[in-house]
Structure formats: C-alpha cells, structure tokens
Amino acid sequence: MPSFVFGAITVDWDLAARSFWPILQGGLIYTLPLTLISFVFGFILALMMALFRLSKWAVLQWIARIYISIIRGTPLIVQLAIVFYGLPDLGIQLSPIPSAIIALSLNVGGYAAEVIRASILSVPRGQWEAGYTIGMSEAQVLRRVILPQAARVSVPPLSNTFISLVKDTSLASTVTVTELFRRAQEITATNYDFLLLYSEAALIYWIFCFFLSLGQSWMESRLDRYAAPRA
Structure with a gap:
C-alpha cells in the first residue's frame, strides 16, 4: 500500500497496517487486564x-x-518508580507486572476511597435508623441497606476512575511492562515514525475508552431504571 502525502506529513500505510496489531495486542494482553486487576x-x-x-x-x-x-499528593509515575526501583533497596524485588499492579492499585485506592465515602454519606441517615428499628446490627445495616444504595451513587465517578485507569496504565511502560504504549515505543525505536505510531496508540486508547464509556452509560441507565422515584 503506497504512502499518503498530506502537506509536510507522509503517512506510511504499510507501516500503519503492520504495527496496528502488535500495538493492539499489547493493549489486549497487558493494558486491559492490568486495568481490571x-x-x-x-x-x-x-x-x-x-x-x-x-x-x-x-x-x-x-x-x-x-x-x-500521600496518594493524592504524589504523581503516579513517582509511585511506580518507588515500587519498582525503590523497594529493591529494602530487599523487596518485584517484576514489572506485579510492581505496576501494586502501584496502580494503591493509586486507585487513594482516589476511589473518597468517592465511596461520599457515596455512603449521601445515603439519608434515616436509612440507618430504619435498619436499627428492625433489629439489624450496624454491620448488617451497612452491608444490606447502605452499601447497595451507595453503590448506585458511586457508579458514575468509579466508572470514570476505571476509564482513567486505562490511560494511566501507559505509565507502566516506565517500568518496562510491554503494554500498549510500550509496544508503540518499541516499534518507533526501529523506524522513528513517531507521529504515525503514537497516533495509532492514541486511537486504540480512544477505542477502548469509547466502548467503556458506552458500558458506563448502559450501567447508569439500568441503575436509574431501578432507582426509587423522586418526590
């Protein structure tokens, strides 16, 4: 397939076709599982x-x-560096993937904790009292009454956190995880077509996030359908 020239930009369609699957494969094998875990x-x-x-x-x-x-006040890339490069100084040697999972999990925990707390606090106090009046313990009220209602409130912000995490996994390339962006970097190192390959990586990230956004919208509509009617 011939190259396409647009002004000062030349698009090598052969390179684009050859590189698309390896980059996508990095996303399917590493980026999405890393995000989910x-x-x-x-x-x-x-x-x-x-x-x-x-x-x-x-x-x-x-x-x-x-x-x-600490989590909200420090960059994710620094957290990754501490886990992967810093912990060996304490005798804790971790391979790239476990290091990325630990750092990303800690980061999600720091941000999502406030989302969950706010969601729990948004449930009216009367729901606690109603649970107590039928003989439930505090733990039972929390598990059976409060958390299910808080879950509905927390879905949109937690979904946004998940989608952001897909993009944040690109930083795992700094600890040599061969995820989507790392694959693009490796291919770029052999042909130096930065604009084409990084744009291709950006396109794949966008496709992932687009379909996840559709899933988020579907989930929100399902929850709204079963939500209690407003006064």
Missing part, C-alpha cells in the same frame, strides 16, 4: 479506607487520612 484490588482497598474514614476510632481515621493524602 488493579481496579479490583484498588476498589477493595478504597472500600476499606472509606470505612476507616467513617470509623469511630481516631487511629483508623488517621491511617486513612494519611494514606489518601
């Missing part, structure tokens, strides 16, 4: 930190406050 671990951590923030115990509150402050 990190989000699951990060969500569990975020739920725990949110409950710590809402706890009556000051020690738990301060543990959560300090953790969230």
Whole structure:
C-alpha cells in the first residue's frame, strides 16, 4: 500500500497496517487486564479506607487520612518508580507486572476511597435508623441497606476512575511492562515514525475508552431504571 502525502506529513500505510496489531495486542494482553486487576484490588482497598474514614476510632481515621493524602499528593509515575526501583533497596524485588499492579492499585485506592465515602454519606441517615428499628446490627445495616444504595451513587465517578485507569496504565511502560504504549515505543525505536505510531496508540486508547464509556452509560441507565422515584 503506497504512502499518503498530506502537506509536510507522509503517512506510511504499510507501516500503519503492520504495527496496528502488535500495538493492539499489547493493549489486549497487558493494558486491559492490568486495568481490571488493579481496579479490583484498588476498589477493595478504597472500600476499606472509606470505612476507616467513617470509623469511630481516631487511629483508623488517621491511617486513612494519611494514606489518601500521600496518594493524592504524589504523581503516579513517582509511585511506580518507588515500587519498582525503590523497594529493591529494602530487599523487596518485584517484576514489572506485579510492581505496576501494586502501584496502580494503591493509586486507585487513594482516589476511589473518597468517592465511596461520599457515596455512603449521601445515603439519608434515616436509612440507618430504619435498619436499627428492625433489629439489624450496624454491620448488617451497612452491608444490606447502605452499601447497595451507595453503590448506585458511586457508579458514575468509579466508572470514570476505571476509564482513567486505562490511560494511566501507559505509565507502566516506565517500568518496562510491554503494554500498549510500550509496544508503540518499541516499534518507533526501529523506524522513528513517531507521529504515525503514537497516533495509532492514541486511537486504540480512544477505542477502548469509547466502548467503556458506552458500558458506563448502559450501567447508569439500568441503575436509574431501578432507582426509587423522586418526590
């Protein structure tokens, strides 16, 4: 397939066709699984930190406050560097993928914790009292009454966090994870067609995020359908 010349830009369609699948493969094999695994671990951590923030115990509150402050106050790329390059100084040697999962999970936990906490606080206090009146314990009210309602509120911001995480996984290339962007970098190193290959990587990221956004919209519409009618 011949090259296409547009002004000062020459598009090598042969290179674009040859490179598309390897870059996409990096996204399918590493980017999406890395996103999903990190989000699951990060969500569990975020739920725990949110409950710590809402706890009556000051020690738990301060543990959560300090953790969230550190995560939200430092760049993700620095967190990745500390886990992958810094922990070996303490005798903890991790391969690239576990390092990326740990750093990304910690990052998600710090940001999603405040989303979950706000969602729990958005549930009217009367829901707690209603649970107590039928003999439920605090843990039962939280699990059976509060969290299901908070989940509906938290879906949009948590979905945005998930979609942002897809893009944030590109930083895993700095710790040599051969995800989508790393594949584009490796191919670029052999032919130096930066604009074409990085644009191709950007297109694939956009496709991933576009379909995830559609899934988010579908999920929100389903939740709205079963939401309690407004007064």
